[in-house]
Amino acid sequence: MSITLEQAEKISDTAKQKAQEINVPMNIAIVDAGANLVSFHRMDKAWLGSVDIAIRKAKTARYFDMNSGEIGKLSQPGGPLYQIEVSNGGLISFPGGVLLKKGEDIVGAIGVSGGSVDQDHEVASAGAAAFQSL
Amino acid sequence: MSITLEQAEKISDTAKQKAQEINVPMNIAIVDAGANLVSFHRMDKAWLGSVDIAIRKAKTARYFDMNSGEIGKLSQPGGPLYQIEVSNGGLISFPGGVLLKKGEDIVGAIGVSGGSVDQDHEVASAGAAAFQSL
Amino acid sequence: MSITLEQAEKISDTAKQKAQEINVPMNIAIVDAGANLVSFHRMDKAWLGSVDIAIRKAKTARYFDMNSGEIGKLSQPGGPLYQIEVSNGGLISFPGGVLLKKGEDIVGAIGVSGGSVDQDHEVASAGAAAFQSL
């Protein structure tokens, strides 16, 4: 089982609404169970450099079946996964990548970039939560 | 002047409808005047390898302000732009990348991949035409 | 539905037997439905440069849901997909990448490299045929 475009659009819409609510223009990417891109949206005035980061956050989350920020806790100097970010053509290990799950099944991930990492995570989480009720 | 996400969504929607009409699942990418990604949609069952190609077609069109297939006419063996495809991290020089214009102003491009190049061009052109009337 | 490691091993084993039969050491790669690597085997004395090619052949087949050699027919100078090989970080568009199907469902692909393209295709096809009866 994986994610459909229709589902991705709804997830992305919910994330966009949350971004508007907190008044931060965001880049929003969604990947499927195979870590391949399903949808991407850059809100007006969102950072250009965050196009790539949003996509990488989504991929990073699915690559390791955990939210992207969990990787960053482990990849600090002296940490067990120090410099893991050079793998897979470039990972993003700070918050904003969140798994998309149906029950226990991981079917994709959402990556958000454009604000503080807390804001990115909040917006991504809103999208992921919406998926649970689809 | 550039393209907004709202405009990109309408262009993409029109392209998607055309793709459904001809019954070919497509990858649809839209870039702005700066050749930066605004939106991307992969329709269910569209080719995974066309994610990258759709995005590159849109960028290629905006990079040279002509439809992607025009580049391919010039990049053949013996042609004036032979092997230009290795530039810019990889260009796609066959049809499916179409400029988005307002009057004479180029404000972005749409790239479509998933069918034959004629189908890709048809779907991209449908999206570009929709933009004229937005 | 995708391919398991156990299935990949059986497919790879069958391909290896075919390679031994025709007396050509091969590199054999298998990817799943998401185009992610499941298994790889380099037979003794197989070409080192074919490690990368075998993996890319498998990915190319799954990226476009057709055997890799089909792409090459379309990517020749003057052809509709000329230079498509620069996409996706590098495609291999000659024979040796073959789809793995269960009925009509595409669940992965096998890529073989080490001999002539006809030999590569023959070995890949033997692996793919074995999968049908698993």
Next chain:
Amino acid sequence: MSITLEQAEKISDTAKQKAQEINVPMNIAIVDAGANLVSFHRMDKAWLGSVDIAIRKAKTARYFDMNSGEIGKLSQPGGPLYQIEVSNGGLISFPGGVLLKKGEDIVGAIGVSGGSVDQDHEVASAGAAAFQSL
């Protein structure tokens, strides 16, 4: 002298059994004396992002003739090999890459990724130990 595919399969099998014993699905890569891939196996449900990491761990170990984690001790901020990970297209400098030796001769390396670095190292070491008695 280098490693044969038959040897690589036995090493990989032993590593896989250890992975099953500790109940962590792993990616297991083996490279030869030339740091070229000989075999790769992704166990069902093992992390997709660890495909790349397992291969890089094996290469990193053989590139510098020491277990991958030894590099990480030297590459920390202020350390003598700070940022060495950006070389060679990306090194992985945390544990899980272990040398394959016959007596004093280094004939290859095994890289494992999918669990904690301690688990990765344990599984890689089980594979390397098996090689000693082949």
